[in-house]
Amino acid sequence: MGKARISTLWLSGCSGCHMSLLDLDEALVELLSGKVEIVKSPPLTDVKEHTPVDVGIVEGAVATEEDEEELRKFRDNCKILVAIGDCACFGGITSYRNLFDKDEVLSRVFVETESVVDGKVPASRYVPKILDKVKAVGHIVKVEAHIPGCPPSPRALLYALKELLEGRIPILPSDMASFE
Numbered sequence: 001m002g003k004a005r006i007s008t009l010w011l012s013g014c015s016g017c018h019m020s021l022l023d024l025d026e027a028l029v030e031l032l033s034g035k036v037e038i039v040k041s042p043p044l045t046d047v048k049e050h051t052p053v054d055v056g057i058v059e060g061a062v063a064t065e066e067d068e069e070e071l072r073k074f075r076d077n078c079k080i081l082v083a084i085g086d087c088a089c090f091g092g093i094t095s096y097r098n099l100f101d102k103d104e105v106l107s108r109v110f111v112e113t114e115s116v117v118d119g120k121v122p123a124s125r126y127v128p129k130i131l132d133k134v135k136a137v138g139h140i141v142k143v144e145a146h147i148p149g150c151p152p153s154p155r156a157l158l159y160a161l162k163e164l165l166e167g168r169i170p171i172l173p174s175d176m177a178s179f180e
């Protein structure tokens with residue numbers, strides 16, 4: 001078998017899950033020099049287009065219209081989709097804003113925050129519109145595997161990648177479900 005083609009997507013998250021992927025360190029180098037080709041991944045390549053891959057890995061929750069659109073395109077190009085981190089799996093920290101009305105949140109951030117002077121809620125077409133509620137990835141598209149954690153540990157991510165390369169859908173052992 002040739003190299004497995006993998007892409008990653010970064011939705012509304014803090015990048016911590018991608019940093020955890022990079023924390024695979026020499027194991028990542030080993031994977032990249034042998035079994036894996038990274039096609040598109042925000043910390044590694046600045047590729048905007050979606051191309052077909054074997055595995056798609058997604059970080060972050062779905063919080064904006066742009067997130068939803070990108071996620072749907074990504075899903076269409078992945079044979080297997082893996083959600084990594086609590087934001088992608090459950091909504092996580094990103095979904096805390098669901099406790100409030102969307103307009104209240106926008107007003108608090110752009111108008112009422114103490115450091116803001118003459119603030120207004122941005123209305124540019126270049127600023128993605130936020131959704132009424134933040135959603136987990138699985139609420140929008142089908143997800144084959146979930147690797148929770150905030151962020152998931154490099155050990156858990158490596159386990160998942162190795163399982164995928166063996167042709168198995170990873171089911172995380174309970175002792176890998178939290179960062180150590």
Ligand code: SF4
Nearest residue numbers: 013014016085086087
């Ligand atoms: S799960 Fe945690 S580390 Fe990952 S994007 Fe969300 S807040 Fe960041």
